[in-house]
Amino acid sequence: GNSVTQMEGPVTLSEEAFLTINCTYTATGYPSLFWYVQYPGEGLQLLLKATKADDKGSNKGFEATYRKETTSFHLEKGSVQVSDSAVYFCARTLTDSWGKLQFGAGTQVVVTP
Amino acid sequence: NAGVTQTPKFQVLKTGQSMTLQCAQDMNHNSMYWYRQDPGMGLRLIYYSASEGTTDKGEVPNGYNVSRLNKREFSLRLESAAPSQTSVYFCASIGPLNQPQHFGDGTRLSIL
Numbered sequence: 323g324n325s326v327t328q329m330e331g332p333v334t335l336s337e338e339a340f341l342t343i344n345c346t347y348t349a350t351g352y353p354s355l356f357w358y359v360q361y362p363g364e365g366l367q368l369l370l371k372a373t374k375a376d377d378k379g380s381n382k383g384f385e386a387t388y389r390k391e392t393t394s395f396h397l398e399k400g401s402v403q404v405s406d407s408a409v410y411f412c413a414r415t416l417t418d419s420w421g422k423l424q425f426g427a428g429t430q431v432v433v434t435p
Numbered sequence: 436n437a438g439v440t441q442t443p444k445f446q447v448l449k450t451g452q453s454m455t456l457q458c459a460q461d462m463n464h465n466s467m468y469w470y471r472q473d474p475g476m477g478l479r480l481i482y483y484s485a486s487e488g489t490t491d492k493g494e495v496p497n498g499y500n501v502s503r504l505n506k507r508e509f510s511l512r513l514e515s516a517a518p519s520q521t522s523v524y525f526c527a528s529i530g531p532l533n534q535p536q537h538f539g540d541g542t543r544l545s546i547l
Contacts, residue, residue: 326477356535358538363540364540364541365439365525365538365539365540365541366478366525366527366536366538367538368535368536371535411477411478421466421468421483421485421529421536422468422480422483422493423478423480423536425477425478425479426477427475427476427477428475428477
Protein backbone atom coordinates (compact mmCIF):
# COMPACT_ATOMS: atom_id res chain seq x y z
CA GLY A 323 0.00 0.00 0.00
CA ASN A 324 0.88 3.65 0.08
CA SER A 325 3.17 4.93 2.80
CA VAL A 326 5.46 7.80 3.66
CA THR A 327 8.44 7.28 5.94
CA GLN A 328 10.49 10.11 7.37
CA MET A 329 13.33 10.21 9.82
CA GLU A 330 12.48 10.34 13.47
CA GLY A 331 13.17 13.36 15.57
CA PRO A 332 13.84 15.39 17.39
CA VAL A 333 16.67 16.77 15.34
CA THR A 334 18.67 19.34 17.32
CA LEU A 335 20.96 21.71 15.46
CA SER A 336 22.91 24.85 16.10
CA GLU A 337 22.05 27.99 14.17
CA GLU A 338 23.64 28.09 10.70
CA ALA A 339 24.04 24.31 10.59
CA PHE A 340 22.98 22.22 7.57
CA LEU A 341 19.65 20.43 7.87
CA THR A 342 18.55 17.26 6.11
CA ILE A 343 15.32 15.42 6.82
CA ASN A 344 14.95 12.17 4.93
CA CYS A 345 11.65 11.15 3.39
CA THR A 346 10.87 8.09 1.30
CA TYR A 347 7.58 6.99 -0.19
CA THR A 348 6.15 3.83 -1.68
CA ALA A 349 6.35 3.80 -5.45
CA THR A 350 2.64 3.41 -6.17
CA GLY A 351 1.61 5.44 -9.14
CA TYR A 352 2.96 8.92 -9.74
CA PRO A 353 2.23 10.93 -6.63
CA SER A 354 2.78 14.59 -6.02
CA LEU A 355 5.04 15.17 -3.02
CA PHE A 356 4.90 17.87 -0.39
CA TRP A 357 6.68 19.18 2.65
CA TYR A 358 4.51 20.89 5.25
CA VAL A 359 5.74 22.79 8.30
CA GLN A 360 3.93 23.18 11.61
CA TYR A 361 5.02 25.91 13.98
CA PRO A 362 4.06 25.58 17.66
CA GLY A 363 0.34 26.03 18.23
CA GLU A 364 -0.46 26.40 14.55
CA GLY A 365 -1.81 24.35 11.70
CA LEU A 366 0.21 22.96 8.83
CA GLN A 367 1.53 25.27 6.14
CA LEU A 368 2.76 24.16 2.76
CA LEU A 369 6.53 24.62 2.56
CA LEU A 370 7.20 23.27 -0.92
CA LYS A 371 5.98 20.72 -3.42
CA ALA A 372 7.01 18.74 -6.50
CA THR A 373 4.59 17.14 -8.91
CA LYS A 374 6.80 14.97 -11.11
CA ALA A 375 10.13 13.21 -11.18
CA ASP A 376 13.24 15.44 -11.04
CA ASP A 377 11.20 18.49 -10.03
CA LYS A 378 12.82 20.57 -7.32
CA GLY A 379 10.62 22.41 -4.88
CA SER A 380 12.09 25.36 -3.00
CA ASN A 381 10.93 27.97 -0.53
CA LYS A 382 12.46 30.03 2.31
CA GLY A 383 15.89 28.46 1.68
CA PHE A 384 14.52 24.90 1.85
CA GLU A 385 14.81 22.55 -1.10
CA ALA A 386 13.66 19.04 -1.97
CA THR A 387 14.06 17.07 -5.19
CA TYR A 388 11.61 14.40 -6.38
CA ARG A 389 13.80 11.35 -6.91
CA LYS A 390 11.82 8.61 -8.60
CA GLU A 391 14.76 6.20 -8.79
CA THR A 392 15.21 6.23 -5.01
CA THR A 393 11.56 7.10 -4.18
CA SER A 394 12.80 9.93 -2.01
CA PHE A 395 12.01 13.58 -1.35
CA HIS A 396 14.59 14.68 1.21
CA LEU A 397 14.30 18.18 2.67
CA GLU A 398 17.46 20.30 2.95
CA LYS A 399 18.45 23.74 4.13
CA GLY A 400 21.97 25.05 4.05
CA SER A 401 21.89 27.33 7.08
CA VAL A 402 19.08 27.01 9.61
CA GLN A 403 17.80 29.74 11.89
CA VAL A 404 16.16 29.56 15.30
CA SER A 405 12.90 30.49 13.56
CA ASP A 406 13.06 27.21 11.60
CA SER A 407 12.28 25.29 14.78
CA ALA A 408 9.10 23.42 13.94
CA VAL A 409 7.70 20.03 13.01
CA TYR A 410 8.14 19.07 9.36
CA PHE A 411 5.84 16.64 7.58
CA CYS A 412 6.44 14.87 4.31
CA ALA A 413 3.30 13.94 2.38
CA ARG A 414 2.20 12.32 -0.86
CA THR A 415 -1.01 12.32 -2.82
CA LEU A 416 -2.89 9.04 -2.89
CA THR A 417 -3.44 7.39 -6.24
CA ASP A 418 -7.17 6.90 -5.75
CA SER A 419 -7.88 10.55 -5.11
CA TRP A 420 -5.78 13.52 -6.09
CA GLY A 421 -7.04 15.54 -3.15
CA LYS A 422 -6.21 13.07 -0.40
CA LEU A 423 -2.82 13.16 1.27
CA GLN A 424 -0.87 10.62 3.24
CA PHE A 425 1.51 12.07 5.80
CA GLY A 426 4.69 10.89 7.37
CA ALA A 427 4.93 10.88 11.16
CA GLY A 428 6.62 14.27 11.28
CA THR A 429 10.12 15.30 12.34
CA GLN A 430 10.62 17.86 15.07
CA VAL A 431 13.51 20.22 14.43
CA VAL A 432 14.99 22.30 17.23
CA VAL A 433 17.51 25.00 16.33
CA THR A 434 19.52 26.49 19.17
CA PRO A 435 21.28 29.86 19.11
CA ASN B 436 -7.70 36.27 4.48
CA ALA B 437 -9.42 33.94 6.94
CA GLY B 438 -8.72 30.74 4.96
CA VAL B 439 -9.84 27.78 7.06
CA THR B 440 -11.40 28.58 10.43
CA GLN B 441 -11.92 26.00 13.15
CA THR B 442 -13.90 26.36 16.35
CA PRO B 443 -13.39 25.85 19.19
CA LYS B 444 -9.62 26.00 19.61
CA PHE B 445 -9.65 24.04 22.87
CA GLN B 446 -12.18 21.75 24.52
CA VAL B 447 -12.24 19.38 27.46
CA LEU B 448 -14.96 16.73 27.55
CA LYS B 449 -15.95 13.93 29.87
CA THR B 450 -16.21 10.39 28.55
CA GLY B 451 -19.59 9.86 26.93
CA GLN B 452 -20.28 13.52 26.14
CA SER B 453 -21.00 14.60 22.60
CA MET B 454 -19.49 17.47 20.69
CA THR B 455 -19.35 19.00 17.23
CA LEU B 456 -16.21 20.56 15.84
CA GLN B 457 -16.85 23.29 13.31
CA CYS B 458 -14.88 24.12 10.20
CA ALA B 459 -15.48 26.78 7.59
CA GLN B 460 -13.47 27.89 4.56
CA ASP B 461 -13.89 31.03 2.51
CA MET B 462 -11.84 30.04 -0.53
CA ASN B 463 -14.70 28.43 -2.49
CA HIS B 464 -12.93 25.07 -2.30
CA ASN B 465 -14.85 21.96 -3.27
CA SER B 466 -13.06 19.40 -1.09
CA MET B 467 -12.70 19.41 2.69
CA TYR B 468 -10.99 17.06 5.11
CA TRP B 469 -10.83 16.20 8.79
CA TYR B 470 -7.60 14.83 10.27
CA ARG B 471 -6.45 13.90 13.72
CA GLN B 472 -2.87 14.40 14.83
CA ASP B 473 -1.32 12.16 17.44
CA PRO B 474 2.31 12.07 18.62
CA GLY B 475 4.53 9.95 16.38
CA MET B 476 1.71 9.21 13.94
CA GLY B 477 1.50 12.24 11.73
CA LEU B 478 -1.93 13.20 10.48
CA ARG B 479 -4.53 10.55 9.81
CA LEU B 480 -7.59 11.19 7.70
CA ILE B 481 -10.90 10.73 9.51
CA TYR B 482 -13.44 11.76 6.88
CA TYR B 483 -13.46 13.85 3.77
CA SER B 484 -15.93 15.52 1.48
CA ALA B 485 -14.92 15.65 -2.17
CA SER B 486 -17.73 18.05 -2.97
CA GLU B 487 -20.84 19.56 -1.44
CA GLY B 488 -23.32 16.81 -0.68
CA THR B 489 -20.81 13.96 -0.47
CA THR B 490 -18.82 12.51 2.41
CA ASP B 491 -16.53 9.49 2.62
CA LYS B 492 -14.60 7.63 5.27
CA GLY B 493 -10.91 8.05 5.62
CA GLU B 494 -8.37 5.95 7.47
CA VAL B 495 -9.81 6.26 11.01
CA PRO B 496 -13.57 7.02 10.84
CA ASN B 497 -14.82 4.96 13.80
CA GLY B 498 -16.46 7.03 16.51
CA TYR B 499 -17.01 10.05 14.27
CA ASN B 500 -19.65 11.45 11.96
CA VAL B 501 -19.47 14.38 9.58
CA SER B 502 -21.81 16.78 7.85
CA ARG B 503 -21.08 18.86 4.80
CA LEU B 504 -23.58 21.56 5.61
CA ASN B 505 -22.87 23.62 2.49
CA LYS B 506 -19.86 24.37 0.34
CA ARG B 507 -18.21 26.41 3.12
CA GLU B 508 -18.80 24.27 6.18
CA PHE B 509 -17.77 20.76 7.18
CA SER B 510 -18.42 19.65 10.75
CA LEU B 511 -17.10 16.69 12.72
CA ARG B 512 -19.19 15.13 15.46
CA LEU B 513 -18.23 12.88 18.33
CA GLU B 514 -21.44 11.25 19.54
CA SER B 515 -19.98 9.61 22.65
CA ALA B 516 -16.47 10.80 23.36
CA ALA B 517 -13.81 8.33 24.48
CA PRO B 518 -10.35 9.01 25.96
CA SER B 519 -8.80 7.49 22.80
CA GLN B 520 -10.21 10.45 20.88
CA THR B 521 -8.01 12.88 22.78
CA SER B 522 -6.09 14.49 19.97
CA VAL B 523 -5.56 17.59 17.91
CA TYR B 524 -8.05 17.82 15.07
CA PHE B 525 -7.32 19.65 11.85
CA CYS B 526 -9.65 20.66 9.09
CA ALA B 527 -8.31 21.28 5.60
CA SER B 528 -9.65 22.27 2.21
CA ILE B 529 -8.30 22.03 -1.29
CA GLY B 530 -8.82 23.91 -4.50
CA PRO B 531 -8.14 22.91 -8.09
CA LEU B 532 -6.08 19.91 -9.16
CA ASN B 533 -2.56 19.73 -7.74
CA GLN B 534 -3.07 22.69 -5.45
CA PRO B 535 -2.02 22.15 -1.84
CA GLN B 536 -4.34 21.65 1.07
CA HIS B 537 -4.99 24.64 3.31
CA PHE B 538 -5.19 23.85 7.02
CA GLY B 539 -6.95 25.44 9.94
CA ASP B 540 -5.13 26.07 13.22
CA GLY B 541 -6.57 22.99 14.89
CA THR B 542 -8.83 22.06 17.78
CA ARG B 543 -7.13 20.60 20.84
CA LEU B 544 -9.56 18.13 22.36
CA SER B 545 -9.04 16.36 25.68
CA ILE B 546 -11.40 13.66 26.89
CA LEU B 547 -11.23 12.70 30.51
